[in-house]
Amino acid sequence: MSTVLNPKRTLAELKELRSLTGDENGAQRVAFTRTWVEARAWLRKKLEPLPVEIHNDAAGNTWTTLRGESERALLIGGHMDSVPNGGWLDGCLNVLAGLEILRHINAQYRGRPPVTVRLVDWADEEGARFGKSLFGSSACSGTLNMDEARGLKDKDGISLPEALKGVGIDFERVKDCGRELENAAAYLELHIEQGPVLLDLDLPLGVVLGTFGVERHAITFHGQAAHSGSTPMNRRKDAFLAAGKMGQEIYRIAERHGGVCTIGSCVTRPGIVTSVVEECRITLDQRHLDANALGQMLRDANAACEKFAQEGNVNVSWERLLQIKPVLFNQDLIAMCDDAIDETCGKRHQLPSGPLHDAAEMARAGVPTVMMFVQSLQGISHNKIEDTAEEHLELAVTAFDKLAEKTMIWIGK
Helix, strand or coil: CCCCCCHHHHHHHHHHHHHHHEECCEECCCCCCHHHHHHHHHHHHHHCCCCCEEEECCCCCEEEEECCCEEEEEEEEECCCCCCCECCCCCHHHHHHHHHHHHHHHHHCCCCCCEEEEEEECCCCCCCCCCCCCHHHHHHHCCCCHHHHHCCECCCCCEHHHHHHHCCCCHHHHHHHHHHHCCEEEEEEEEECCCCHHHHHCCCEEEEEEECEEEEEEEEEECCCCECCCCCHHHCCCHHHHHHHHHHHHHHHHHHHCCEEEEEEEEEECCCCCECCCEEEEEEEEEECCHHHHHHHHHHHHHHHHHHHHHCCCEEEEEEEEEECCEECCHHHHHHHHHHHHHHHCCCCEEEECCCCHHHHHHHCCCCEEEEEECCHHHCCCCCCCCCCHHHHHHHHHHHHHHHHHHHHHHHC
16 A cells, blocks of 8 residues: 555545535435435445455544554544535545545555554534534533424424434434544644635635634514604604614624625515514624624624614514524634645634534543634535635645644654
8 A cells, every 4th residue: 555645636526526416506415315325335335455444433423443552542533414405525624634644644554653543524513404513423422402493494394303213313412422533642624715815815625723703682672563655854763773773784793893794684664665664673693703703793783783773763583593602612722723834825714614514523522622714715605616726725635634644743752
């Protein structure tokens, strides 16, 4: 077996997987479907030549283990599942790059590396079918809300426990998979950026500092319905007027604090052309890597809502939809990832991750963690046009391999 890393093989396998599990609309590897099961069977065949142990844990995560001199383990993670009509790289790049690194480590150390190396394919990272992202990794980290997950249903009314049973998983035991982390010493994940930062900087790779914290709320302005023709402008209690002002204000809030804010939906009542808006409900999503800054962004949004409500002679109420604390990655691993990127392409950049990733769950579980991003063309993901330059994909596999080697040395110290 060649001891030389072969990034071109990863590229070829990514294309092979695309042809097997995609169609003219994009990738179709939605978790717990037949196509997803077929993709995992394909992956197992790729792993057969290696002296590894493969098993599925209680949550359906697939673990491939190359035993080393030490039981302390380097974990490399990704996910084979996709969103419907998804991109050809999201999630599976992580797994197939990890496969190539596993081959390299096996050949380099003749089947016995200094530490144990484990490749994990997390089950249902995307949450496309049931609306619950990071299912397998959150079960493993212990953060999965069992009561919430038990009640989830897909568009056909099938519950998550029912779907899991169909692929041999007992929902009530999914958290038993936490034992897989007993000897975990570090977790690495390579991912497409899914955004335009590296593209705009003309950089192929970047090291991820952590994942954004999230504050997500529904904000409802309460005014008074009135006839659109007979009600003078100065006498209106227009709930939409206050909401519209917030649409502009969130950009100023984000600029002040260096985060991101999004109003993703807006619903009005009574919702007819001849009536002043009585009720306007908007959803506000705020994200930041720094917990204090995120808290200030929320306070600023609250104060702005009160101000605009008072100016419009309406009332306002808030409902929290989601709260996630920021997750910071390990400083030693960040430095090693930075070095691996510099050694590969001579350029460094550090950036946060706006989207959530399985890596965040590993960090929450106390496993030293870092992620590496590779540039996304057009900054687009979760779409069939998702793409990355082939030379950048090869650089990513090379840099990720260097990071794995550095991390094994770090674990062994």
